Amino acid sequence: MTSGKINVTVENIFPLIKKFLYSDHEIFLRELISNATDATLKLKHLTTIGETDVEYGNPIIEVKIDKENKKLHIIDQGLGMTKEEVEKYINQVAFSGAEEFLEKYKDSAKDSGIIGHFGLGFYSAFMVADKVEIFTKSYKGEAAAHWTCDGSPEYTLEACDKADRGTEIVLHIAEDSLEFLEESKIRELLVKYNKFMPVAIKFGTHEEGEGDDKVEVDTIINNPTPAWTKQPSELSDEDYKNFYRELYPTQFEEPLFHIHLNVDYPFNLTGILYFPKLSADLSMQKDKIQLYQNQVFVTDNVEGIVPDFLTMLKGVIDSPDIPLNVSRSYLQADGNVKKISNYITRKVADKLKSLFNENREDFESKWNDIKVVLEYGMLSEEKFYEKATSFALYPTVDGKYYTLEELKEATKDVQTDKDGNLVILYASNKDAQHSYITAAQNKGYQVVLLDSPIVSHLIQKLESENEKMTFTRVDADHINNLIKKEEDTISRLSEDEQKSLQEIVENLVPKDKYTVKLEAMDSADEPFILTQPEFMRRMKEMSQSSGGGGMFGMGNLPEMYNLTINTNSDLASNIINNKDEATRSESIKQAMDLAKLSQGLLKGEELTAFVKRNFNNLK
Numbered sequence: 046m047t048s049g050k051i052n053v054t055v056e057n058i059f060p061l062i063k064k065f066l067y068s069d070h071e072i073f074l075r076e077l078i079s080n081a082t083d084a085t086l087k088l089k090h091l092t093t094i095g096e097t098d099v100e101y102g103n104p105i106i107e108v109k110i111d112k113e114n115k116k117l118h119i120i121d122q123g124l125g126m127t128k129e130e131v132e133k134y135i136n137q138v139a140f141s142g143a144e145e146f147l148e149k150y151k152d153s154a155k156d157s158g159i160i161g162h163f164g165l166g167f168y169s170a171f172m173v174a175d176k177v178e179i180f181t182k183s184y185k186g187e188a189a190a191h192w193t194c195d196g197s198p199e200y201t202l203e204a205c206d207k208a209d210r211g212t213e214i215v216l217h218i219a220e221d222s223l224e225f226l227e228e229s230k231i232r233e234l235l236v237k238y239n240k241f242m243p244v245a246i247k248f249g250t251h252e253e254g255e256g257d258d259k260v261e262v263d264t265i266i267n268n269p270t271p272a273w274t275k276q277p278s279e280l281s282d283e284d285y286k287n288f289y290r291e292l293y294p295t296q297f298e299e300p301l302f303h304i305h306l307n308v309d310y311p312f313n314l315t316g317i318l319y320f321p322k323l324s325a326d327l328s329m330q331k332d333k334i335q336l337y338q339n340q341v342f343v344t345d346n347v348e349g350i351v352p353d354f355l356t357m358l359k360g361v362i363d364s365p366d367i368p369l370n371v372s373r374s375y376l377q378a379d380g381n382v383k384k385i386s387n388y389i390t391r392k393v394a395d396k397l398k399s400l401f402n403e404n405r406e407d408f409e410s411k412w413n414d415i416k417v418v419l420e421y422g423m424l425s426e427e428k429f430y431e432k433a434t435s436f437a438l439y440p441t442v443d444g445k446y447y448t449l450e451e452l453k454e455a456t457k458d459v460q461t462d463k464d465g466n467l468v469i470l471y472a473s474n475k476d477a478q479h480s481y482i483t484a485a486q487n488k489g490y491q492v493v494l495l496d497s498p499i500v501s502h503l504i505q506k507l508e509s510e511n512e513k514m515t516f517t518r519v520d521a522d523h524i525n526n527l528i529k530k531e532e533d534t535i536s537r538l539s540e541d542e543q544k545s546l547q548e549i550v551e552n553l554v555p556k557d558k559y560t561v562k563l564e565a566m567d568s569a570d571e572p573f574i575l576t577q578p579e580f581m582r583r584m585k586e587m588s589q590s591s592g593g594g595g596m597f598g599m600g601n602l603p604e605m606y607n608l609t610i611n612t613n614s615d616l617a618s619n620i621i622n623n624k625d626e627a628t629r630s631e632s633i634k635q636a637m638d639l640a641k642l643s644q645g646l647l648k649g650e651e652l653t654a655f656v657k658r659n660f661n662n663l664k
């Protein structure tokens with residue numbers, strides 16, 4: 046028997062490990078199963094390259110709870126360790142055997158999927174155990190070894206009579222960590238971290254079959270070959286959908302489509318991303334993208350790794366090239382991570398483009414479910430904006446879908462104003478802006494429906510990228526003024542009459558809310574029209590959706606409206622010709638209320654008074 050001191054510079058490293066190594070104590074199980082997986086895959090590798098002729102067979106890893114004795118066992122059938130190796134790999138903390146193995150078998154081991162490289166994983170066992178034992182027998186056939194350590198730097202190492210190849214780690218669970226002896230807790234951790242690890246993991250048994258045929262079989266908690274580890278050519282649409290269900294068993298909605306990521310140079314990354322149907326409440330997206338390293342779950346916080354606008358997607362990414370245990374700001378500065386993020390953006394854009402090209406009708410039918418993500422991407426990632434010009438869609442209120450180029454082509458003849466600007470008309474709400482939409486359609490204009498929350502920002506961007514093109518909401522002005530053409534209708538009222546009409550109305554409506562304008566329009570057009578100018582409204586919307594105090598301090602701007610009076614309407618003539626001030630005021634009030642009503646602005650007390658007054662008039 047040997048005994049000695051574990052070779053560390055700090056006298057007692059274990060309290061430190063316990064406190065600081067990982068804030069999450071539960072990851073000890075992930076670390077130990079990773080070691081067991083590594084040991085198994087290393088043996089597989091050695092048999093593949095003919096270094097050993099031991100029978101590899103069908104090895105599994107077993108996790109066993111011994112509640113009575115407060116022990117947790119992790120047993121593998123991997124390559125095991127000789128006494129010297131325990132000495133070297135376990136006693137020399139922070140000397141990682143995985144790295145040495147990879148160094149030695151550099152070229153051939155690259156694709157073997159070996160996980161460990163920090164060299165502290167094993168010691169995370171002391172976060173939950175006050176004593177740890179290792180029983181291990183090397184594939185080399187030497188006598189088995191038994192190592193014991195009670196959390197102080199002293200250990201013992203002696204021979205033992207373990208007969209089978211492999212390693213058994215026994216954790217004597219500490220009093221403050223007894224939860225790790227609960228079956229439900231261990232199952233939860235296995236499912237969280239090891240659901241897709243590459244070696245089968247047994248946790249308990251269950252019965253299968255009926256009656257006399259009933260047999261007890263091992264319960265394997267993982268799928269060692271998840272879809273993302275396969276080639277896209279091996280997978281059908283149904284396989285991708287099944288994998289989605291495997292990832293999110295409580296999710297009933299099917300994904301809209303998937304993107305298979307697969308690259309090994311200049312960094313290694315595999316994965317499958319899914320476009321989910323987004324719920325209206327984006328903050329509700331609770332099933333997030335999961336990050337794995339060689340099939341070991343790491344985190345579902347992929348901020349900084351996946352571009353912001355894609356964090357609403359679901360699925361997995363697996364990359365050994367993402368540095369872990371580092372701060373998020375470091376991540377963002379890491380060159381590899383930036384490349385990974387760019388690659389993901391590009392793949393997503395390419396996939397969208399091919400979906401658009403291959404089946405445009407289908408793509409159009411999905412547009413409403415994906416547009417928020419894409420529009421957000423166009424705003425936040427310049428590269429994505431460039432690619433998206435070929436597939437971003439602008440649906441009209443009557444269900445036609447145009448790309449921006451097609452929209453320009455379809456509208457340029459009728460919607461170019463006298464200064465040569467193409468005016469794209471849009472609505473944000475089909476019902477609320479119904480009368481304006483109809484008026485525009487009657488003129489032969491196309492009205493696109495842009496109703497995502499960030500639309501004001503998007504059209505600002507589109508205007509700055511496209512010369513001589515502006516967006517105007519259908520209700521931003523009277524139909525005749527939306528697209529200013531060179532045609533002046535003659536006014537029925539003389540200049541003097543117009544002046545006095547303006548004065549009469551201005552005296553009756555609050556000046557700080559309404560700007561009164563006279564306009565000679567078709568006599569059949571509405572006599573009083575309220576509109577909110579595009580610029581004012583858009584600035585207000587943008588400052589609201591940017592949060593905080595608002596862009597340019599415009600968050601608190603009062604609502605300002607243009608009140609346009611149609612000087613060719615009968616009502617305008619009546620007001621001028623009516624010399625009785627009381628009835629004149631009454632008809633102006635009535636007209637004002639009707640104009641407000643059509644904008645949805647007549648509310649509360651005003652609405653009650655309006656309804657009452659009109660009923661009275663019917664008496």
Ligand SMILES: Nc1ncnc2c1ncn2[C@@H]1O[C@H](COP(=O)(O)OP(=O)(O)OP(=O)(O)O)[C@@H](O)[C@H]1O
Nearest residue numbers: 080084134141142143161162163164165166167212
């Ligand atoms: N179950 C096991 N079977 C065989 N060797 C093992 C086993 N567990 C640990 N070892 C050996 O001990 C070494 C140290 O393990 P440890 O977990 O501390 O570091 P690592 O796995 O190399 O890196 P990481 O910190 O990323 O886990 C391993 O590299 C391996 O050589």
